[in-house]
Amino acid sequence: xxxxxxxxxxxxxxPINPSWEVARAxxxxxxxxxxxxxxxxxxSFAGAPPALAEALAELQPRLVLALGQASGRxxxxxxxxxxxxxxxxxxxxxGARPQDQPVLAGAxxxxxxxxxxxxxxxxxxxxxxxxxxxxxxGAFVCNQVFFALQQHLAGSGVRSGFAHLPALPEQAARSQPxxxxxxxxxxxxxxxxxxxxxxxGEDSGRPDEGAPTS
Amino acid sequence: xxxxxxxxxxxxxxPINPSWEVARAxxxxxxxxxxxxxxxxxxSFAGAPPALAEALAELQPRLVLALGQASGRxxxxxxxxxxxxxxxxxxxxxGARPQDQPVLAGAxxxxxxxxxxxxxxxxxxxxxxxxxxxxxxGAFVCNQVFFALQQHLAGSGVRSGFAHLPALPEQAARSQPxxxxxxxxxxxxxxxxxxxxxxxGEDSGRPDEGAPTS
Amino acid sequence: xxxxxxxxxxxxxxPINPSWEVARAxxxxxxxxxxxxxxxxxxSFAGAPPALAEALAELQPRLVLALGQASGRxxxxxxxxxxxxxxxxxxxxxGARPQDQPVLAGAxxxxxxxxxxxxxxxxxxxxxxxxxxxxxxGAFVCNQVFFALQQHLAGSGVRSGFAHLPALPEQAARSQPxxxxxxxxxxxxxxxxxxxxxxxGEDSGRPDEGAPTS
Amino acid sequence: xxxxxxxxxxxxxxPINPSWEVARAxxxxxxxxxxxxxxxxxxSFAGAPPALAEALAELQPRLVLALGQASGRxxxxxxxxxxxxxxxxxxxxxGARPQDQPVLAGAxxxxxxxxxxxxxxxxxxxxxxxxxxxxxxGAFVCNQVFFALQQHLAGSGVRSGFAHLPALPEQAARSQPxxxxxxxxxxxxxxxxxxxxxxxGEDSGRPDEGAPTS
Numbered sequence: 001x002x003x004x005x006x007x008x009x010x011x012x013x014x015p016i017n018p019s020w021e022v023a024r025a026x027x028x029x030x031x032x033x034x035x036x037x038x039x040x041x042x043x044s045f046a047g048a049p050p051a052l053a054e055a056l057a058e059l060q061p062r063l064v065l066a067l068g069q070a071s072g073r074x075x076x077x078x079x080x081x082x083x084x085x086x087x088x089x090x091x092x093x094x095g096a097r098p099q100d101q102p103v104l105a106g107a108x109x110x111x112x113x114x115x116x117x118x119x120x121x122x123x124x125x126x127x128x129x130x131x132x133x134x135x136x137x138g139a140f141v142c143n144q145v146f147f148a149l150q151q152h153l154a155g156s157g158v159r160s161g162f163a164h165l166p167a168l169p170e171q172a173a174r175s176q177p178x179x180x181x182x183x184x185x186x187x188x189x190x191x192x193x194x195x196x197x198x199x200x201g202e203d204s205g206r207p208d209e210g211a212p213t214s
Numbered sequence: 215x216x217x218x219x220x221x222x223x224x225x226x227x228x229p230i231n232p233s234w235e236v237a238r239a240x241x242x243x244x245x246x247x248x249x250x251x252x253x254x255x256x257x258s259f260a261g262a263p264p265a266l267a268e269a270l271a272e273l274q275p276r277l278v279l280a281l282g283q284a285s286g287r288x289x290x291x292x293x294x295x296x297x298x299x300x301x302x303x304x305x306x307x308x309g310a311r312p313q314d315q316p317v318l319a320g321a322x323x324x325x326x327x328x329x330x331x332x333x334x335x336x337x338x339x340x341x342x343x344x345x346x347x348x349x350x351x352g353a354f355v356c357n358q359v360f361f362a363l364q365q366h367l368a369g370s371g372v373r374s375g376f377a378h379l380p381a382l383p384e385q386a387a388r389s390q391p392x393x394x395x396x397x398x399x400x401x402x403x404x405x406x407x408x409x410x411x412x413x414x415g416e417d418s419g420r421p422d423e424g425a426p427t428s
Numbered sequence: 429x430x431x432x433x434x435x436x437x438x439x440x441x442x443p444i445n446p447s448w449e450v451a452r453a454x455x456x457x458x459x460x461x462x463x464x465x466x467x468x469x470x471x472s473f474a475g476a477p478p479a480l481a482e483a484l485a486e487l488q489p490r491l492v493l494a495l496g497q498a499s500g501r502x503x504x505x506x507x508x509x510x511x512x513x514x515x516x517x518x519x520x521x522x523g524a525r526p527q528d529q530p531v532l533a534g535a536x537x538x539x540x541x542x543x544x545x546x547x548x549x550x551x552x553x554x555x556x557x558x559x560x561x562x563x564x565x566g567a568f569v570c571n572q573v574f575f576a577l578q579q580h581l582a583g584s585g586v587r588s589g590f591a592h593l594p595a596l597p598e599q600a601a602r603s604q605p606x607x608x609x610x611x612x613x614x615x616x617x618x619x620x621x622x623x624x625x626x627x628x629g630e631d632s633g634r635p636d637e638g639a640p641t642s
Numbered sequence: 643x644x645x646x647x648x649x650x651x652x653x654x655x656x657p658i659n660p661s662w663e664v665a666r667a668x669x670x671x672x673x674x675x676x677x678x679x680x681x682x683x684x685x686s687f688a689g690a691p692p693a694l695a696e697a698l699a700e701l702q703p704r705l706v707l708a709l710g711q712a713s714g715r716x717x718x719x720x721x722x723x724x725x726x727x728x729x730x731x732x733x734x735x736x737g738a739r740p741q742d743q744p745v746l747a748g749a750x751x752x753x754x755x756x757x758x759x760x761x762x763x764x765x766x767x768x769x770x771x772x773x774x775x776x777x778x779x780g781a782f783v784c785n786q787v788f789f790a791l792q793q794h795l796a797g798s799g800v801r802s803g804f805a806h807l808p809a810l811p812e813q814a815a816r817s818q819p820x821x822x823x824x825x826x827x828x829x830x831x832x833x834x835x836x837x838x839x840x841x842x843g844e845d846s847g848r849p850d851e852g853a854p855t856s
Contacts, residue, residue, distance in 0.1 A: 074716070074822040075814065081297050083324060083349065100332075110297060110324030118314075128812035130823055135297065136350040169828055170770035172717065180716040180822030181772055186811055288502070288600065288608040342598035344609055383614055384556035386502065394502040394608030395558055400597055511723050511752060511777065528760075538725060538752030546742075563725065564778040 002037045003195055004061035006052065008068055008141070011043045011093065018165045018187055019067035025188045032199045034062060041066075043093045043141050045086065049148045056152055063159050063198055065115070066149055067191070068142035070164035071171070074180035075130035076190045077164040078117045079137040082147035083110045087139040103147040111150030113161035115198050123197045129190040130182065137162055159198060163191070217250045217409055218275035220266065222282055222355070225257045225307065232379045232401055233281035239402045246413045248276060255280075257307040257355050259300065263362045270366055277373050277412055279329070280363055281405070282356035284378035285385070288394035289344035290404045291378040292331045293351040296361035297324045301353040317361040325364030327375035329412050337411045343404040344396065351376055373412060377405070431464045431623055432489035434480065436496055436569070439471045439521065446593045446615055447495035453616045460627045462490060469494075471521045471569050473514065477576045484580055491587050491626055493543070494577055495619070496570035498592035499599070502608035503558035504618045505592040506545045507565040510575035511538045515567040531575040539578030541589035543626050551625045557618040558610070565590055587626060591619070644679045645837055646703035648694065650710055650783070653685045653735065660807045660829055661709035667830045674841045676704060683708075685735045685783050687728065691790045698794055705801050705840055707757070708791055709833070710784035712806035713813070716822035717772035718832045719806040720759045721779040724789035725752045729781040745789040753792030755803035757840050765839045771832040772824065779804055801840060805833070 005027075007020030020040050027038035039055040041048045056064070070077060084107050088097045117133055124131035137143040146162035153160045165187055172181035182190075219241075221234030234254050241252035253269040255262045270278070284291060298321055302311045331347055338345035351357040360376035367374045379401055386395035396404075433455075435448030448468050455466035467483040469476045484492070498505060512535050516525045545561055552559035565571040574590035581588045593615055600609035610618075647669075649662030662682050669680035681697040683690045698706070712719060726749050730739045759775055766773035779785040788804035795802045807829055814823035824832075 074820050081299070081323065083295050085294070085326070085349075108323055109295070109326055110322075112299070112323055125815040128815050130811055130814035130817075130820060132820055135299075135353060139349060169772055169824070172772035173767040173770050175772075178716050178772060178774055182811070182823070183825035183828055185827075186825055288606050339601040342601050344597055344600035344603075344606060346606055383558055383610070386558035387553040387556050389558075392502050392558060392560055395610070396597070397611035397614055399613075400611055508727070509725050509751070513722070513754070513777075536751055537723065537754055538750075540727070540751055563727075563781060567777060 001034050001062040002059040003031060003034045004039065004055055004059050004064040005036050005195070006039050006041050006055065006066045006145070008041050008043045009093065011069070014171065016168065016171065017069055018168045018184065019069050021168070021184055022165065022187050022191050023067055026192060029192070031192065031195050034199065036195070037061070041145060045088070045092050045096050045098055045141055045144060046094060048141050048145050052145055052148055053152065061158065063195065064149060064153065065160070065191070065195060065198065066145050066162045068162065068164050069167065071167045071179050073164055073166050075132050075166065075182070076124055076187070076194070077132055077134045078115070078120055079113060079134050079146060079162040079164065080117055081110050081112050081135060082137055082143055082150050082162065083139070084108060084147060085139050086144055092141055103144050104151060107151055111147060111154065114150070114159045115161035117161065120194045120197045123193050124190050127189070127193050129186060129193070131190065134164065137164065163194065215248050215276040216273040217245060217248045218253065218269055218273050218278040219250050219405070219409070220253050220255050220269065220280045220359070222255050222257045223307065225283070228385065230382065230385065231283055232382045232398065233283050235382070235398055236379065236401045236405050237281055240406060243406070245406065245409050248413065250409065251275070255359060259306050259310050259312055259355055259358060260308060262355050262359050266359055266362055267366065275372065277409065278363060278367065279374070279405070279409060279412065280359050280376045282376065282378050283381065285381045285393050287378060287380050289346050289380065289396070290338055290401070290408070291346055291348040292329070292334055293327060293348050293360060293376040293378065294331055295324050295326050295349060296351055296357055296364050296376065297353070298322060298361060299353050300358055306355055317358050318365060321365055325361060325368065328364070328373045329375035331375065334408045334411045337407050338404050341403070341407050343400060343407070345404065348378065351378065377408065429462050429490040430487040431459060431462045432467065432483055432487050432492040433464050433623070434467050434469050434483065434494045434573070436469050436471045437521065439497070442599065444596065444599065445497055446596045446612065447497050449596070449612055450593065450615045450619050451495055454620060457620070459620065459623050462627065464623070465489070469573060473520050473524050473526055473569055473572060474522060476569050476573050480573055480576055481580065489586065491623065492577060492581065493588070493619070493623060493626065494573050494590045496590065496592050497595065499595045499607050501592055501594050503560050503594065503610070504552055504615070504622070505560055505562040506543070506548055507541060507562050507574060507590040507592065508545055509538050509540050509563060510565055510571055510578050510590065511567070512536060512575060513567050514572055520569055531572050532579060535579055539575060539582065542578070542587045543589035545589065548622045548625045551621050552618050555617070555621050557614060557621070559618065562592065565592065591622065643676050643704040644701040645673065645676045646681065646697055646701050646706040647678050647837070648681050648683050648697065648708045648787070650683050650685045651735070653711070656813065658810065658813065659711055660810045660826065661711050663810070663826055664807065664829050664833050665709055668834060671834065673834065673837050676841065678837070679703070683787060687730070687734050687738050687740055687783055687786060688736060690783050690787050694787055694790055695794065703800065705837065706791060706795065707802070707833070707837060707840065708787050708804045710804065710806050711809065713809045713821050715806055715808050717774050717808065718766055718829070718836070719774055719776045720757070720762055721755060721776050721788060721804040721806065722759055723752050723754050723777060724779055724785055724792050724804065725781070726750060726789060727781050728786055734783055745786050746793060749793055753789060753796065756792070756801045757803035759803065762836045762839045765835050766832050769831070769835050771828060771835070773832065776806065779806065805836065
């Protein structure tokens with residue numbers, strides 16, 4: 001079966017986005033009998049949700065991990081919760097800057113990740129990759145995609161979630177002031193491990209009773 | 215009518231908590247015809263929600279602002295969303311350290327603040343007080359109280375929310391490594407302004423359609 | 429006798445500079461029988477050293493403390509060493525941006541503070557003011573003034589040094605991203621205490637044998 | 643001729659030190675006709691200077707770069723100045739914690755790096771490695787070695803200096819709170835480039851007139 005691994009196109013003037021570099025590097029790999037299918041999403045409030053929906057419909061994945069970049073973070077940052085809020089401080093790649101809007105009107109205020117987030121974090125650390133959990137994916141396109149993903153798969157039994165990646169060294173080399181970075185090979189290896197754990201691990205970090213059953 | 219303003223007792227070995235110092239300093243003040251009623255909550259997963267419920271029942275407030283301390287933050291940090299998750303990395307004042315539990319089983323995954331968070335932030339900044347919005351109140355007792363508060367008042371028409379306060383200078387003077395701080399008089403003035411705006415301002419920062427109507 | 433306390437004029441587009449606000453607030457105060465004389469220095473590589481030299485000649489002070497602003501620092505930051513290097517990343521108030529030049533050709537590579545820096549830090553902390561020591565005053569006008577001051581007074585027996593101050597709350601309220609701040613009354617009280625200790629305290633933080641005797 | 647490249651043994655409970663991992667990985671490499679000679683220094687105030695002196699005497703190097711670890715920094719941090727101060731907040735590997743002492747009594751207050759620090763930084767960035775300049779190497783064993791090195795080679799015509807390296811990913815994976823890291827292969831490549839520039843580049847970042855001529 002398929003594993004859907006999404007990344008974003010480069011944002012703004014950046015020529016590269018680690019989330020897509022990692023996703024495409026893992027495209028076609030077999031993990032525990034499943035095949036990674038990488039899809040690139042536009043960094044666009046209007047464009048990202050339909051592109052995600054299309055990929056979900058096409059691939060009928062057993063597992064979904066959406067990736068994004070979070071400049072300033074120093075580790076693979078596994079998100080725990082997506083909120084039903086869009087509030088852009090800067091424009092997306094279409095020049096849109098929506099503020100104080102829901103991702104989806106009438107939907108719950110939030111969705112938790114259905115991935116085994118603590119088992120993933122622990123496995124990454126054990127393999128020597130800096131990793132942590134995060135309680136906020138922001139209110140930009142990353143959070144929107146994460147929310148739309150969890151909404152789409154709610155009740156399906158298909159596990160899904162989101163992870164933010166640090167800047168690549170080449171991005172940090174151009175950045176003033178300095179930002180932390182993580183090499184591409186390390187990021188790829190970390191996400192490969194995370195997918196393996198997500199397929200097999202027990203769900204250890206989600207308050208099962210806390211999510212609305214809608 | 216009453217304005218309920220809660221603060222927490224000191225946490226751990228700290229002899230003081232800015233959230234309670236601010237609340238008690240404003241106790242009894244009249245703001246736009248309403249009276250501030252300060253109540254101190256225990257920094258305890260078991261004790262805080264009943265103490266909050268008791269205060270709400272007793273005072274029948276028109277407005278509620280819960281305060282907590284967030285060492286490391288440099289500004290009055292107005293929280294936007296409470297999540298239905300408890301995950302303590304350190305023990306509370308009772309020695310309890312619950313992990314990966316819901317605040318309330320069966321409740322929504324999150325509740326948004328019903329305060330005019332952006333108007334409050336803008337008024338604080340205009341008055342010369344560092345202020346910002348936050349998308350995560352953590353997963354400790356602060357978030358638990360915030361979630362319980364929003365759950366309790368959902369649909370009531372009573373506005374409520376949460377703000378994190380920086381360390382006091384005297385706390386920062388004892389802290390290694392250094393943490394930002396904000397003087398007590400500035401914190402008190404900032405929360406007085408915030409309450410005034412919360413009473414009068416328009417609700418500008420909440421995705422109204424995004425919250426579950428339960 | 430006189431205590432010379434210098435501050436800088438506002439830098440760039442900022443309307444205010446805490447170093448001058450603190451200095452002028454203490455102007456005329458009597459501390460242990462001495463009188464604080466505040467002088468404002470231009471934030472200018474060309475203008476600051478002559479203004480400092482003029483104040484030293486006029487006042488013949490027994491103690492000198494030069495103050496500057498260091499946005500981003502959260503505490504009163506007592507500098508230990510001035511280096512003989514100017515390397516401006518941004519322009520001063522005259523539009524000058526000298527790079528990789530000595531403060532004074534032929535002078536030593538550095539001068540240590542001759543103030544009792546650890547006693548000052550400890551006294552500030554004991555009074556509830558966040559304070560720390562710093563090993564770099566940068567390579568902009570602050571370090572230039574600090575170096576020129578120490579060079580001027582070398583061998584004179586007059587104690588002198590430099591302290592960086594955090595942003596004021598009103599500056600932090602205008603700053604994005606957030607920076608730490610410290611209230612003006614706290615800054616004034618801290619510098620008053622620091623001057624008292626500098627007059628009386630033992631010199632505890634300088635490697636006496638390490639400074640060149642020129 | 644020889645290039646001396648020093649690293650430190652692991653510090654405290656850490657099983658590894660990136661400075662030595664990088665140095666030993668480059669041991670024996672030929673760069674622009676010269677041979678890298680790696681030497682491991684003890685993280686000890688008593689032991690490091692004699693070990694450095696011995697290596698200098700043995701190898702008679704044409705270029706010296708000393709490496710150390712600076713947990714918390716995110717980039718290769720090329721130091722500009724060593725100060726004549728030892729002030730240890732924590733104990734070295736011998737349990738010694740000297741405070742407020744000169745590195746060398748009677749020596750200058752500081753020595754500048756004699757490496758082309760800006761050309762090195764620019765070359766690293768151009769190659770995609772995060773890099774920056776630093777104005778403080780601290781007051782622990784790293785600064786002591788840097789000072790002793792510059793003192794030893796003053797007037798010799800042999801270029802020398804110091805660079806701090808970020809934590810390795812495996813160190814960051816064990817660290818709470820999170821620290822930035824840089825992969826070992828990137829660190830090795832960056833130092834190889836830095837050595838090449840140091841051999842050939844023009845000296846662009848030192849105030850030649852500012853250093854004492856002793």
